[in-house]
Structures are given as structure tokens and as C-alpha cells.
Amino acid sequence: MIDVQRLRVLRAVAEHGSFNRAAAVLRLTPSAVSQHVAALERGLGSQVVTRSTRGVTLTPAGRIMVGAAESVAAEIEHARRQVSELGTGRVQLTVATFTSGGRLLLPGALTALTAAHPGTVLHVREYEPEDSLPLLRQGAVDLALAYHFDGPLPGQRGGGPALEWTPLLDDPLHVVLPQGHRLAGRETLDLAELAGEPWVLGCLRTEAYLRRYAGQAGFDPEVRGTTTDYFFARSLVAAHMGVSLIPSIALAPEVPGLCTVPVRPPAPARHIGVATLGHRRARTEITALVRALEHASAALRPYAP
Template sequence: MIDVQRLRVLRSVSEHGSFNRAATALRMTPSAVSQHIAALERSLGARVVDRSTRGVTLTRAGRIMVGAAESVAAELAHATRMVERLGAGRTQLAVATFTSGGRHLLPGALTRLTSAHPGTVVHIREAEPEDSLPLLREGAVDVALAYHFDGPLPCGQGSGPEVEWIPLLEDPLHVVLPETHPLAGRGVLDITELADEPWVFGCLKTEAYLRRYAERAGFSPEVRGTTTDYFFARSLVAAGVGLSLVPSVALVPHVPGLRAVPVGPPAPARHVGAAVLRRRGDPVVSTLVESLRQSVAGAVKTSPARAR
């Protein structure tokens, strides 16, 4: 039988890349970490790490076992929360969300959830997808409201519990510019038309997208501001600092004096969705996902971009 503690040690060795750093994280001695790994290898009859002067790397068997360790950790965390719910006599739900999704999509969904399941205690954690999806795998949250652009989900596919991605919204990006800008009256804009403009951003990922697009188009954007809040970025546009790229969902509340113009093909968009672990069958989670679908439908109808 595989010892769960040994799997925990292997996860830490994988995460930190050495016995010494794993020992520090686990508050153990390096010798104890080494003994746990050796015992795990004996029980498996296979090496799980390759040791060298530069640290340790996982073998193929080690990678398989780390995936199993992540699954076990998530299941134990989920089971612990279920037992805590029994003891407390109240249903609890942990949700991780990115900022603009939490601001514009989640509140209405939570109102419908608590109406359908009175007494549910909801815990919210603000986190970008690269953090919220691992939290989901680890069992720290039940639902992750997340997004991705033109790349894959940052959830470490291939190891740990299987994540189910439930698409909710294609959230197109718009160029936000002052109403007095010569191009503000256009119905659609090609980003190459704005190659000489300065930019401010409300998200590192939209900046990364523009830099990739600009590189393919043969220009280098001048970035004058980087924030983690789209409303802040739009306020900087209103102050004349530069233009911005903003998803439809984050175009509210309206900032006077600004215009949002759709980006022409290939139109960039955020793919917004809810991530859950498969085979949980939790009715509260199912209700929240359905409530998020309703919030998305309402957000699309009332979007300033759709109203024009």
C-alpha cells in the first residue's frame, strides 16, 4: 500500500526541485525527505527521482505518482470539507474568481445560488487562472471562474484530478480611446492602425496578447502603463496617457469621454468559463454553474459594446 505521507513528500520534491528545499517547506530534515523517497521507491519497485549535483528531477514513474498525489490531495481536501459541512450543519462553497468576472458575473450568480440553497456559506478567493486552477486541483476551492486567451488553460493538464471546463462566454477585446480621437468614430479597428499609439493595460495578459500581435505585424507597442484593473486602465485613457485593450465584460461602469471600438479579424477574445472537478456531482456547484450562465446572458444583453 502506498503511504499518503510519502506522496506528499514527493509532491514537494517535485515542486521545489531539491530535497533541501522540500525539507524546508515540509519542516522536515533533508535526511527524512530522502528516507521517504527511498521508501516510496522500494514499495513501487521503481525510481521516482533522478538525483544529480544540480538537484533532482522526476522519472516517468515519478511524474505518474505526482499526478496520483495531486488527485489524492484534492480528494482528501474535498472529503475534509464535506465532513466539516456535516459538523457545521451548513453547506459551504469555495469559489475562486478573476477580478472582472468577480465584479460583473459572480454577484448575480451568488444571489440566485443562495436563493436556491438558503444557508449556504460562500467563501470567495480572488485569483488569476494560473493560481485558481491549481487551487481547484488541490481541492482548496470547488469552482474556479477563469479565462484564457489564445493559449491553453493554465491548469497543468496531464496530472492530478481531471478538470472539466464549462465555456460561458466569448468576451471580445475592444480598443478604448478618447471620444476626441480621430479613429473614435470607426465601427471596427485594426490594431496595426494604432501602431504609433501609446498603450495602458488593465491586465498583464492583454499586454502579452498585444505584444504577440504587434510582433507578427512588425511593430513594437509603446507601453506607458500596466495595471491589474481595467477600470483604472480606462481612467488612464481618459487622462490622456494612452489607449487600452479591454474585454466587453469590463467596459462597465461607463467612463465619460471614452469610446470602445471592436477589434477587427482576427478578433481577440477572452474565453471565460467555469472550471470544476469531474465526477463530484455536487448540487450546489451545479446550481452555481447554471447561475453563472444566467449572469453571462444578462451581461451580454446589457454590455455597452452590444448597445451601440
């Protein structure tokens, strides 16, 4: 029989990349962590980690077991919450969301949900997708409003609980310029036309995305300002700190002194959707909230800044 505590230890080792860091998080000694992993390997008859001077990496067997560990953790958390609901008689629903999507899509969807299911106790937590999706896999949240760019969803790993992705809308990025800028009157822009401009970032995750698109356009962007807030980034653009690349749904409320220009196709975009655990999607409240988010996002198409 596989020990649940050993799975928990392996998951921590995988997340933190070393026995020492996992031990600090779990409040164990590195020796105890090593013993748990070694015992798991003996029980499986297979090596789950590869140790080196640079840290610890998972073997194929290790990746399978980490996926199993995430599934077990999610089920235990789900069972704990069900027991809690038995005691209170009220359904608990925890929603994770990124800031701009939550601000625009969630209020109406939550209003619709509570009208249809007045006994539901709602909790909202703000997380970027690289944090919210692992929490969803672990059972700490029930639903995640998230986004991704060109690639797959962040934090996707084989073997863990299956995530079900419901696309809501595409959110194209626009160039934001200070009024009076030489390109402010254009109907569309090529990123290559901004090769000599300083840049302001409204989200740290967009830097790699911007650099990839800029590289395709033949230049390396000079980043002069970094923030984690699109409104602040637009305020810096209005102060002539530089130009920025901002998603459509983050262009409100309006900041005076700015001009917004769409990027010429193929335009970079965020793909916004809602992630749930596939085997939990049947919960009435989760299904109702997904449908409410679909209605809220449909009202935004096409979205114009």
C-alpha cells in the first residue's frame, strides 16, 4: 500500500526542486524527506527522483506518482469540505480569478449564481493562472477564471487530475500610446513600427510574450517600467514613460492622455476561459457559475476599447 504522507513529501520535493527546500516547507529534516522518498521507491520498486548537485528531478515514474499525489490531495480536500458542508448545511464555493478578468466578468456571474442558488457561500481569491491552476488541481479552489497566451495552460502536467477548459473569449492586446505620439493617429500598428520605443509593462508575465513577438518583428524591446497593474502601467504611458501592450478588457476605466491602437493581425491575444476539475463539473453550483461566466463573456463580444 502506498503511504499518503510519502506522496505528500514527493509532491513537495517536485514543487521545490530539492530535499532541503521541501523539508523547510514540510517542517521536516532533509534526512526525513530523503527517507520518505527512499521508502516510496522501495515500495514501488522504481526510482522516482534523480539526485544531482543541481537538485532533484523527477523520473517518468516520479511524474506519474506526483500526478497521483495531486489527485489524492484534491480528493482529501474535497472530502474535508463536504464534511464541513454537512455541519453547516450550506454549500461552499471558492473561485480563483486573475484581476482584470475578475473585475469585468465575475460580478454579474456571481450575482446570477447567488440568485439561482441563494444558499451558496462564495469565496473569491485573486491569483494568476500559474498559481490558480495548481490550487484547482489540489482541490483548494473549485473553479479558476484564467488565461493563457499562445501555448498551453500554465502548470499543465500529465498524470494529475484532469482539468476541463471552457473557452470564454479572446482578449486581443492593444498598443497604448501617449496622446501626441507620432503613431497615435494610426488605425492599426505593426509591432516593428515601435522598435525604437521604450516600454512599460502592466503584467510581469507579458514580458516574455512581448519579447517573443518583438523578436519576430526584429527588435529587442527596452523595458523602462514594470508593474503588476495595467491601470498603473497606462498612467505611466500617459506620463510619457513609454508605450505599452495592454489587453482589451484592461483598457477600462479610461486614463486621460492616451491613445489606443489595435495591433495588425495576427494580433497577440490572451485566451480567457474557466478551468474546472472534470470529475467535479457535475456539481450544480459549478455548472451554474460556468454558464453565468459564458453569458457574461458573450455580452462582451466583440469588445472594443
